[in-house]
Amino acid sequence: MSIKTDQPDALNVYLVNSGFQTVASVTLANKRKNNIFICFEQFLLNSVQSINSDWAARTIKFEKKKGLLGRRRGVVSYLMRIFALLSTFPQKKVNFYMITIVGSEYNYIIDRAVSQYGAENVTFNIIPDGSSNIAIEYFSSERKKARVQKRRVSWLDRAYNLRYTPYSGDKRGILSDIVNKIYTIPGLSHEYPPAKCEALPVPRDTLKVGNGKKKALILGQTLCNDQLMSSLEELEVKKKIINFLSCENVESIYYLPHTVAKIYKIPYELMIDGAQLVNSDKPFELYMLDEQFDYIISVYSTALITAKLFFGHRTRVVSIGSGLVSASTTDFFTNFSLYNEIGIEVIQ
Structure with a gap:
């Protein structure tokens, strides 16, 4: 052709x-x-x-x-x-x-x-x-x-x-x-x-983050539902997230559920006390661009890669608890190997 x-x-x-x-x-x-x-x-x-x-x-x-x-x-x-x-x-x-x-x-x-x-x-x-x-x-x-x-x-x-x-x-x-x-x-x-x-x-150069008040977004996942993590391990990850946000003095915390969790009404994994639940029908990518956070946090997700490449140094993108994920797939390790390369912070 x-x-x-x-x-x-x-x-x-x-x-x-x-x-x-x-x-x-x-x-x-x-x-x-x-x-x-x-x-x-x-x-x-x-x-x-x-x-x-x-x-x-x-x-x-x-x-x-x-x-x-x-x-x-x-x-x-x-x-x-x-x-x-x-x-x-x-x-x-x-x-x-x-x-x-x-x-x-x-x-x-x-x-x-x-x-x-x-x-x-x-x-x-x-x-x-x-x-x-x-x-x-x-x-x-x-x-x-x-x-x-x-x-x-x-x-x-x-x-x-x-x-x-x-x-x-x-x-x-x-x-x-x-x-x-x-x-x-x-x-x-x-x-x-x-x-x-x-x-x-x-449009990375047009994105602006920060108004003097630190704002973080936690991205929900379905790791327990997918049998990649136990409920006790998820609890450990949430403790790590809370500790990180406390050390960074983050004042506003938002939680965006995974699309699958919303559709099938399964538990909202990684939801922590004090986080504001985001009720938005927008895809994560569009919500992220509209709100523009100082921190974007999850465990293991291509969404973290998307966030880092869209925002560059303007947003700290952090993977927390990836060491607890029970995964051996090529997809997991291929994505995880990129985190250091593109500047995603890793706290296992």
Whole structure:
């Protein structure tokens, strides 16, 4: 597939499925014109519109239909809504920005966009999220890699005028030739080819923290629920957090529950006495930018990395109690190894 690298006059379409994707997409949109946000959840749409009500934004979510061949019928409906919306804009070129090219809500867009606009008039760009900002997730076996690369159009897809585009390189398709650019967080080490990467325009210089009264944000986690920490170990972590905040003479303490804890009504881990519970539907990334804290504290989370790279030296980002986490996954140690590199303080 031949894809042009620069299309400044194109329509920029952001497929937003998380708080980080919202913030990253917004930083790109601030530097561009002709932007439209396709949000997978209503709260993400609300976040986009709260930043700039003039931006075009819609909630369009892929949902499997009930009954026979429900997934394919859901894809058809999803694509119809997206491309009906895009057809209302006059631009004949389109830049897509998404987290991956894998999965029904992303991959089927590729063939449909190429068919509608022409391969020379579309680009597909990746904004990695979570651990994908750091490391490439390769196929676990050559057999799985070959199966994805040689995937053929099934007769069922053909019946619904669908085509799933094969890809290569890695499990998320980020290294595929289909992908034009990979947008990375400035200052963060990663494994992607430099020639294909462009740093997100993080507005670090415009962020200001501190008004004379020290303010801290504790990020809730689900470590006990995920069996990565016992309740006694969580209590020990909370004591460490309280001691740290006391030594720093922090006056205002806020607690932001983990999204999973709010949705499934599980205990709010790391909540300490005296902290003000944050009742906000905003993604953490947007709440963090709006409030701008002197300290951001948790145990182990990519959110700490995001906070440090967004705020730099303006905010002290602190990992407390990571030594008590019962984790041996590559994801844990890959993230943890970055803390010292980018200036996250570690109190085990």
